[in-house]
Amino acid sequence: MGGISLLIESICLMAEITFPYKSDFFTDSDKSIQLVFRILGTFIILFIFIAPISIVEANIFEVTIQELGSKSRSTIKIAVKKLGDHGDPAALPALLALKNKRLAITENERLVILNESESKGRDFFTGDILNVESLVITKPMINNSVRRVLSTAIAKLKLTSDDPVLRLEAAKDLLRRSSSSIIPLVEISLIKEKNDNIKEVLLLVLAKEYLQGDDKKKRIESINTIKNFGSKEFFSVLEELLIKNDEGEFLEKDSEIRRNAAEAIKSVKKRQVFIDQVANLFYGLSLGSILLLAALGLAITFGLMGVINMAHGEMIMIGAYATFVVQNIFIKYLPSLFDWYLIVAIPVSFLASAIVGIVLERSVIRHLYGRPLETLLATWGISLVLIQSVRLIFGAQNVAVENPFYLSGGIEVFSGVIFPYSRIAIIIFVIFIVILIWMLLQKTPLGLQVRAVTQNREMAACMGISTHKVDMWTFGLGSGVAGLGGLALSQIGNVGPELGRMYIVDSFMVVVLGGVGKIAGTVAGAFSIGIVNKILEPFSGAVLGKIIVLVLIIALIQKRPQGLFAPKGRNTED
Secondary structure, eight states: OHHHHHHHHHHHHHHHHHSOSSOTTSOGGGHHHHHHHHHHHHHHHHHHHHHHHHHHHHHHHHHHHHGGGOSOHHHHHHHHHHHHHHTOGGGHHHHHHHHTTOEEEETTOOEEEEOTTSSEEEETTTOOEEEGGGSOEEOOOOOHHHHHHHHHHHHHHHTTOSOHHHHHHHHHHHHHTOOGGGHHHHHHHHHHOOOHHHHHHHHHHHHHHHTTSSOHHHHHHHHHHHHHHOOGGGHHHHHGGGOBOTTSOBSSOOHHHHHHHHHHHHHHHHHHHHHHHHHHHHHHHHHHHHHHHHHHHHIIIIIITOOOOTTHHHHHHHHHHHHHHHHHHHHHHOGGGGGGHHHHHHHHHHHHHHHHHHHHHHHTGGGSTTOHHHHHHHHHHHHHHHHHHHHHHHOSSOBOOOOOGGGSSEEEEETTEEEEHHHHHHHHHHHHHHHHHHHHHHHSHHHHHHHHHHHOHHHHHHTTOOHHHHHHHHHHHHHHHHHHHHHHHHTTSOBOTTTTHHHHHHHHHHHHHHOTTOHHHHHHHHHHHHHHHHHHHHHHOHHHHHHHHHHHHHHHHHHOTTOSSOOOSTTTTO
């Protein structure tokens, strides 16, 4: 482009010679007409010279794009470099398709970008939609060397985009794969950039490169940049400046740079501790919300009814598989509405688990009230039957439940700390369910009857309350809430026959810790276990962390046998 600018200046000079300001053809009174002729002449000469150059540049661009479909990796690598240096964003779709293995070339050398299912494709140059199944296509083969060049070229093109999300993504890619060759591009982008977040990343890219140079001023500025904006990924870069040789001498001779590097390491570590604590708090809340959703149904069946339901985990599993079934129905019959399958799955998962729970209560558990050991053994046997039934219907392998578009991705709060939308949604969903259950138990006739039966079953029966119906609906409610827990768990992991067993022990711990029969206690117990677990994990590991949590719960139960929230009522002392 610099050559074209020089050419334009030369052409303007030629226009001066061809159409001089003082011409014999015009008098002094016709200078305005003369000026018009000069401008027209300039445009004519510009068109004559630049039009062929533009055509040549377009042809070069097309040839370079076409080389992306070459069988030679070296040819592809050179073409990728050229496209990155050329800076034309039009090449971005082809480069992204090459990176994602969705670029192909037909027998007649048409470059095609395939869709995700690879059933159809779009001609890169004409935009025509092609039926790939009727064509013979080959995909260019690339290796890690080409991928590295490809990532840099894509980042360069994204850096010129109008979309700040793409520019930020490009800046982060350059930070991961920085090299001295990108310094001019980053410096120019930094001058134009208005977004503060993108500026910070670009400054870190330059800091990483300047730190390797010989300019002391730039090196100190780079260290200060890392001190202000850097994360733990820069520890190794700064620690290299403090390395000693075998004689105990610093490899970095400049004491000022070493002092600044040591201060920057302290500052980054201090900031990283804060970031880690915020991350642990969020992941603790996330784990607590999952435990709460798994334990909330148990708090109703075990806490309010006194039933030790070892099949509670399988209610969670049934809710997860109900979500899987709804997803498959949408994929087969309503593909255009797929992203809304989760909304339909909410009532379906609740009803599926609730119905199984009601059948279980009417057929088995109602005969075992007041006999905890028999109830435990019976429900454990039922859990085995449910697990085996699911294996026969859906298979022993785990099944995947896709996230809808609004739960995909996450928010990057700090560098390297991402809060997934799915976990944020689960926290909000749990809060909504807890409020709903509380209102149901406190503000409705059913809730009044449940509380009456819980406090004094005989007196409630004397007052005309059908205790058997209350037991049935309460058990169904608890099982249905467990099904909602399965729905939530399906969004953060695979669904399998053993899904419920992973949470049954933790669910009992939550209920016992919070206080039997207390919804507020269940909430406090779930979040306490979740947050403490995540805080301990970095220091003790996941297994030892769970053991420590269990020991702490046992110690607390020794002091407060009725849990954090002791039940109140006439029979509290019984």
